[in-house]
Amino acid sequence: MYNYALLCTIPFIIRRNRNYLINGVVLALITFVFTTLSLILSPQYNIKNLLTEAANDKLLSNSLITFILFLAFAFIMIAAFNNVITALIKAKINANKQKDTKTRVLSNLGHELRTQLSSIHGITQLLLVQNEKGSMSKQTFSDYTDTLELCSKQMLFLVDDILDIHKIESGNFNLNCKPENIYGLLHQVVIPFKNKAEGKNLIFDVSIDPILKNDYLDIDSSRLTQVLQNLISNAIKYTDNGFIKFTVKMESENEEESSIIFSIKDSGMGISNENLLKIFDSFQQIRDKDTANVGGTGLGLSISKTIIEKMGSQINVNSIESVGSDFNFTLKLKKVPYLSQQNKDNNLQVSPSFLKGKKILVTEDNKISMLYASKLLEKNGAIVLKAYNGVEAVELVEANADISIVLLDLEMPVMNGFTTIQHIKEINNSLKVIAFTANIPDFGLLNRISKFHFDDFLAKPFKNDNMFSILNKHL
Structure with missing residues (x-):
């Protein structure tokens, strides 16, 4: 009974986390039950019954009850600590796995950044040398600056991915919505990918519903752009022959909102059922002998999944190995009738x-x-x-x-x-x-x-x- 008071105070003195506190309270309650049972079931001794022949029997029964209660309490403690130890072992294995994954991704990130920096350094040296000689034409200068801009943008994308995943893991990831005419926005999104697709001799088919031309919708345009860039970039990256098809279609609408389907299909390598469960995890890339050098951080799909969930939807994936993949999602977006009408008038x-x-x-x-x-x-x-x-x-x-x-x-x-x-x-x-x-x-x-x-x-x-x-x- 003296020790019980101390046992009840431990979870309140050492508040490591909520689960620890709950477990401590449960342990105190279990001990209280055993203590009460001991007091009720154990024989009560006094001077009279100690002098009787039954004293030894009473002492034996008391000892037996105490021993059984001790065994029960010990079993509960061992079971509880076994669960804790098992959880710690699993946590350690998972932590080591995450550490190895992040180490590999950081290595990839370093390689990607170094590649872009090497390109920037090389172009800068060419600019300096040709400027000294005075032999640089306007076209050459334009080509060099275009390359520098492309490299700097790629580096910015990599850094933004790291910052975004940090925001997601710390719970500080939010959307900044404002009225946007997404018809014009979507046409701007696809422009950089046309040359990339042509460079791999892929057919890049873009179909954007013209009914969206006049509507202003409440959305975080930069985040929607980020999602589409990730999905289209992946489609081109993992497709060597065939096509990329980007489709945006109005599913339904009323005076208050529009329901829009976004779809990115490709005829690429596809994804196995086993890997479909992993592609949206942070720092995960699906690699095999054919995709060992695709580059990237493995954060794009994880960030895209979070953004679309914040927008009240989810990314669906249909994929067959060696046939292709289809990433699609549906967004229900609020209309801004005032600006939509103004846009119609402006046309x-x-x-x-x-x-x-x-x-x-x-x-x-x-x-x-x-x-x-x-x-x-x-x-x-x-x-x-x-x-x-x-x-x-x-x-x-x-x-x-x-x-x-x-x-x-x-x-x-x-x-x-x-x-x-x-x-x-x-x-x-x-x-x-x-x-x-x-x-x-x-x-x-x-x-x-x-x-x-x-x-x-x-x-x-x-x-x-x-x-x-x-x-x-x-x-």
């Missing part, structure tokens, strides 16, 4: 002749932006009033009742755009006001713009047609 060709004689107030504190916008409008016949802060804009609205429309920057000194529009609407509630800003048009900003009753949104930098389309719509 329409609008003649700027409608601006002739229209009085337009441009409110912009950046002189370069003011110069560009005002000159563009004046060139097409508009009468431009200029204000460099909100106070000046309000004064011009009060003094000019015939202003047709207002382009209003949101971030300005003296009075910002959100305060300014309130004063403008008090003076003339029917006057159209367009938000005119370089801020990223995320959902928070768009909701705020709607709340303050802006009539439309024009993002900077803008194309001429963008401005003409929006002004035409409201004029």
Whole structure:
């Protein structure tokens, strides 16, 4: 009973982790049960029964009960520690395996970085030598700089992979979503891979659903790009003959979201069923005699899997050895109707002749932006009033009742755009006001713009047609 008090305090004194604390409490409870049983079952001795002939029998039974309880307690302790030791042995084996894997991958990473650095060093020496001789043509210089850029990008990809896997393992991996027109984004993603496929005499077939052309969807475009680059790069890397097919298709849509299927098929070496379970593990590369020198860190698919899971989906793989592989996933993405409609309007060709004689107030504190916008409008016949802060804009609205429309920057000194529009609407509630800003048009900003009753949104930098389309719509 004296020792029991100490036993109960141990798990609370040595708090190594939650499991250790729980196990300590369980052990204390088991000991408490045995102690209680000992007190109940053991014979009670006093002066009277010690003098009887049955004293030896009582002593024997007491000793027997104590011995049985001791054996039971010892068995539980041995079983518990055996599980701990077994877990430690497994953890050690796994740790050694991970250590060997990471050592091999770090060796590969060193080789990849050294290869790129050697290329950069070689090109730099050629630049220096030919520059001294003055024999370098513009085409040669362009080829050298293109090679340097390619090497630096490849090194950046390698370093980014290492940083990303560190974020994933530390639990600090997050998405940064904003409205994006993925039709244009996807066409930019595939450009670098066309030359790579041609270099291996592969057919690179790209099919992107044109229905996506006008939609803005809420997504982390850089992470989606990273996933597609990893999957397409792997398809080309492990395919020696045949084709690579990249397909993006609208599966379904409504007013709020779009469901889009992404697929990367190849006619490459394929993946065995055994290796399908390993390809998404960190620092894993499927190697055999045919793929011993493909390079890379073995992190691409692991990072891609995490990104797609963060986006609420998963990567599916269908593969047959010596036939090819199909990596696909489906993303359900929120629409940004406001920007989608604006994009549809921007695709329409609008003649700027409608601006002739229209009085337009441009409110912009950046002189370069003011110069560009005002000159563009004046060139097409508009009468431009200029204000460099909100106070000046309000004064011009009060003094000019015939202003047709207002382009209003949101971030300005003296009075910002959100305060300014309130004063403008008090003076003339029917006057159209367009938000005119370089801020990223995320959902928070768009909701705020709607709340303050802006009539439309024009993002900077803008194309001429963008401005003409929006002004035409409201004029």
